[in-house]
Amino acid sequence: MSLTRILCALTFALLLGAGGAQAQSNQASLELVEPLAEYKLYVAEHTASLVEDTKEFVGAIKDGDVEKAKSLFAPTRRNYEKIEPIAELFADLDVSMDSRADDYEKGEADPNFGGFHRIEYVLWEKNTTEGLDKYADKLLADVIELDSRVSELTFPPEIVVGGAAVLMEEVAATKISGEEDRYSRTDLWDFEANFDGSRKIFELFKPLIDDEAFIAKVESNFADVYEVLADYQTEDGGFVSYEKLTDMDRRVLSAKVNTLAEELSTLRGRLGLG
Amino acid sequence: MTKDSKKKAGAAQDYGCPYASRRDLLFGLAGAGGAFALRSGGAFAKDAPVSEPQKKTERADETSGRQVADAPSGSGNTRDRVPFYGEHQAGVITPRPATGIVASFDVVARDPEDLEQMFRKLTDRIAFLTQGGKVPQLDPKLPPADSGVLGPVIEPDNLTITVGLGNSLFENRPWLKPHKPKQLVRMPEFPNDALDADRSHGDLSLQFSANLLDTNIHALRDIVKNLPEFLVMRWMQEGDVPVIPPKPDGKTESARNFLGFHDGSANPDSNDAELMEEVIWVDEKDDEPEWAYGGTYQAVRIIRNFVERWDRTPLREQERIIGRKKNNGAPLDGGDRESEVPDYAADPDGKLTPLDAHIRLANPRTEKTRENLMLRRPFNYSNGVTKSGQLDQGLLFIAYQADLDKGFVTVQRRLDGEPLEEYIKPVGGGFFYVLPGVPEPGDYLGRSLIEAASKTSDDKPT
Numbered sequence: 001m002s003l004t005r006i007l008c009a010l011t012f013a014l015l016l017g018a019g020g021a022q023a024q025s026n027q028a029s030l031e032l033v034e035p036l037a038e039y040k041l042y043v044a045e046h047t048a049s050l051v052e053d054t055k056e057f058v059g060a061i062k063d064g065d066v067e068k069a070k071s072l073f074a075p076t077r078r079n080y081e082k083i084e085p086i087a088e089l090f091a092d093l094d095v096s097m098d099s100r101a102d103d104y105e106k107g108e109a110d111p112n113f114g115g116f117h118r119i120e121y122v123l124w125e126k127n128t129t130e131g132l133d134k135y136a137d138k139l140l141a142d143v144i145e146l147d148s149r150v151s152e153l154t155f156p157p158e159i160v161v162g163g164a165a166v167l168m169e170e171v172a173a174t175k176i177s178g179e180e181d182r183y184s185r186t187d188l189w190d191f192e193a194n195f196d197g198s199r200k201i202f203e204l205f206k207p208l209i210d211d212e213a214f215i216a217k218v219e220s221n222f223a224d225v226y227e228v229l230a231d232y233q234t235e236d237g238g239f240v241s242y243e244k245l246t247d248m249d250r251r252v253l254s255a256k257v258n259t260l261a262e263e264l265s266t267l268r269g270r271l272g273l274g
Numbered sequence: 275m276t277k278d279s280k281k282k283a284g285a286a287q288d289y290g291c292p293y294a295s296r297r298d299l300l301f302g303l304a305g306a307g308g309a310f311a312l313r314s315g316g317a318f319a320k321d322a323p324v325s326e327p328q329k330k331t332e333r334a335d336e337t338s339g340r341q342v343a344d345a346p347s348g349s350g351n352t353r354d355r356v357p358f359y360g361e362h363q364a365g366v367i368t369p370r371p372a373t374g375i376v377a378s379f380d381v382v383a384r385d386p387e388d389l390e391q392m393f394r395k396l397t398d399r400i401a402f403l404t405q406g407g408k409v410p411q412l413d414p415k416l417p418p419a420d421s422g423v424l425g426p427v428i429e430p431d432n433l434t435i436t437v438g439l440g441n442s443l444f445e446n447r448p449w450l451k452p453h454k455p456k457q458l459v460r461m462p463e464f465p466n467d468a469l470d471a472d473r474s475h476g477d478l479s480l481q482f483s484a485n486l487l488d489t490n491i492h493a494l495r496d497i498v499k500n501l502p503e504f505l506v507m508r509w510m511q512e513g514d515v516p517v518i519p520p521k522p523d524g525k526t527e528s529a530r531n532f533l534g535f536h537d538g539s540a541n542p543d544s545n546d547a548e549l550m551e552e553v554i555w556v557d558e559k560d561d562e563p564e565w566a567y568g569g570t571y572q573a574v575r576i577i578r579n580f581v582e583r584w585d586r587t588p589l590r591e592q593e594r595i596i597g598r599k600k601n602n603g604a605p606l607d608g609g610d611r612e613s614e615v616p617d618y619a620a621d622p623d624g625k626l627t628p629l630d631a632h633i634r635l636a637n638p639r640t641e642k643t644r645e646n647l648m649l650r651r652p653f654n655y656s657n658g659v660t661k662s663g664q665l666d667q668g669l670l671f672i673a674y675q676a677d678l679d680k681g682f683v684t685v686q687r688r689l690d691g692e693p694l695e696e697y698i699k700p701v702g703g704g705f706f707y708v709l710p711g712v713p714e715p716g717d718y719l720g721r722s723l724i725e726a727a728s729k730t731s732d733d734k735p736t
């Protein structure tokens with residue numbers, strides 16, 4: 001997808017008032033066009049790698065190669081976790097790909113519980129790929145659907161900008177405790193991807209914000225979370241098990257994530273996106 | 275006064291027992307001896323007539339004659355204000371309003387500067403929340419400055435917020451550890467305990483109390499919103515006590531707990547400033563670091579009550595387990611008021627008050643056990659239903675004392691194995707050290723500790 005194409009489409013959408021920018025002067029809206037377009041490229045890049053990586057992951061499952069499938073689980077998800085800030089733009093796919101057993105009254109016993117976490121559950125808890133074929137096929141279909149939707153998707157600025165904070169809210173509310181990847185304990189991979197995704201948005205819109213103290217604070221909080229995570233990184237760029245995370249570090253992460261959520265919650269307002 | 279209680283008061287004096295009833299003394303036996311007994315003896319909450327001239331303390335509310343564990347009168351008004359500035363923090367000897375919360379946090383602070391920043395912010399928020407005022411209005415494109423739970427103007431509503439520090443705050447920080455209050459430890463697991471890690475311990479406790487539950491909730495949310503970089507919440511427990519208007523003669527009674535008994539009857543008199551110095555506030559008399567003077571130890575216990583089972587227990591047995599009458603709170607050896615004082619010396623075999631009755635074990639009322647006094651300021655809690663379909667209710671027990679070992683710990687050790695244990699299960703809580711108060715505006719909570727800690731970290735050879 002070319003940058004110019006996206007830029008034209010976005011400018012058009014903004015000028016028409018699509019995406020909730022009505023209240024803004026066109027001048028302010030236009031300023032948002034470039035970072036939004038950049039962000040769309042970022043998303044498209046990651047959905048494209050998501051498709052590639054998922055193909056390999058699904059291949060391993062179909063080959064019955066449990067160990068290979070396990071090793072590909074976290075790196076594959078990582079692509080998705082990076083674009084999670086805007087998951088509400090494709091909520092149906094998010095539910096299908098990334099819901100958790102708790103989202104179903106019957107938990108793991110519910111056949112509708114599918115997606116990444118169903119596969120994770122079977123790989124780690126049952127140590128097999130048996131019975132996973134239909135879930136793997138569905139995952140791949142969803143991923144391909146997501147990738148094809150992205151190019152046509154309107155990116156409302158308040159959703160993108162708001163997404164940076166929303167993801168921190170999610171981490172604070174249901175991830176920091178290690179609920180997300182409870183079978184594989186690969187939560188730290190997700191954390192990093194979530195921070196990356198949220199920081200990307202902040203970095204893109206930062207030039208439009210006229211408050212150095214605020215910027216410095218957000219940057220230092222991001223730096224702090226990466227510093228904590230660095231202690232858990234493995235040589236191949238992955239992460240050790242969530243169980244290795246000390247209470248003290250979990251507390252620091254939790255405090256920083258909440259602080260980031262608090263700070264980033266002002267981002268929309270600061271950009272005039274009420 | 276009943277004939278009985280007069281006899282008891284007299285008897286108490288005969289062998290120098292400090293537990294003479296203060297009311298009896300004032301009504302009948304007052305005089306030089308009575309006054310002396312008052313000063314040197316234990317004056318209990320329910321023994322203090324409301325008419326007695328009160329000792330002056332900094333806080334107006336503390337001179338109202340109400341006792342810490344009195345049932346709130348219901349005359350509470352959202353404009354009621356408990357002063358924030360003072361030698362001691364509010365919320366310890368302040369009469370308990372209808373609702374309370376204890377919340378426990380872990381603290382993220384790497385050095386004394388971080389900790390100081392946290393204390394200063396906390397001080398600002400508490401000063402504002404407890405005194406009230408207008409909420410700042412921000413650009414509506416931004417999240418509002420305040421949750422709005424109390425509307426655009428915060429009424430103080432009798433709110434107090436009391437800050438305590440836990441053992442782990444000191445233990446996990448080498449620069450703070452040398453300054454830990456001498457008796458502060460991680461709350462041990464007592465024999466009847468089944469502590470739930472998710473409701474136990476913590477680096478910092480906040481006790482909120484106010485007329486309305488929403489006032490506490492609002493304050494808690496304000497602090498969570500304003501101090502995210504320092505405070506990570508561990509657990510919280512809400513509670514309340516029934517509101518009971520004073521009787522026509524102005525007398526107030528202790529609130530009842532969820533076992534249906536008056537709770538707080540025999541608390542030490544919180545209006546007796548000298549007694550509070552002795553029993554509650556840490557000062558030169560105590561073997562504690564100087565920064566801690568003006569503070570006190572807080573023991574919090576979340577104690578589940580097996581209420582279904584209790585309600586199926588014969589009344590007589592209930593009363594023998596507690597050691598008081600259920601309908602009026604009077605001791606089992608006579609009288610019909612909760613203010614009466616039991617005379618254990620006259621009942622050495624426990625024929626009237628069993629030797630293992632809760633109140634007799636908790637306070638045998640001998641010269642020696644006087645050093646084990648504490649001030650209880652509990653709330654009742656109701657947390658819904660257990661997995662077995664039973665009511666999850668109990669007591670949010672909160673006790674204050676200058677000497678934690680002689681106070682809570684010793685009393686709990688005496689209570690270990692008591693018959694009441696069949697009906698209760700402590701599941702959470704923690705020990706905390708309540709910081710000294712903030713004497714005046716510009717100062718902040720924890721300053722004395724920060725100064726002590728900064729001194730050590732400066733002294734350290736680099």
Ligand code: HEM
Pocket residue numbers: 531533535536537538539540541575577578579596598632633634636637668669671682685686689698
């Ligand atoms: C759910 C648990 C508990 C219940 C239901 C309970 C109930 C009572 C009741 C009804 C009284 C008599 C009224 C009064 O003087 O306040 C009392 C007194 C007392 N309780 Fe408890 N209590 C509990 C736990 C504790 C604990 C954990 C301690 C301390 C370790 C404690 C210490 C005392 C003391 C010191 C007294 C006063 C005894 C006196 O001076 O006569 N209680 N309690």
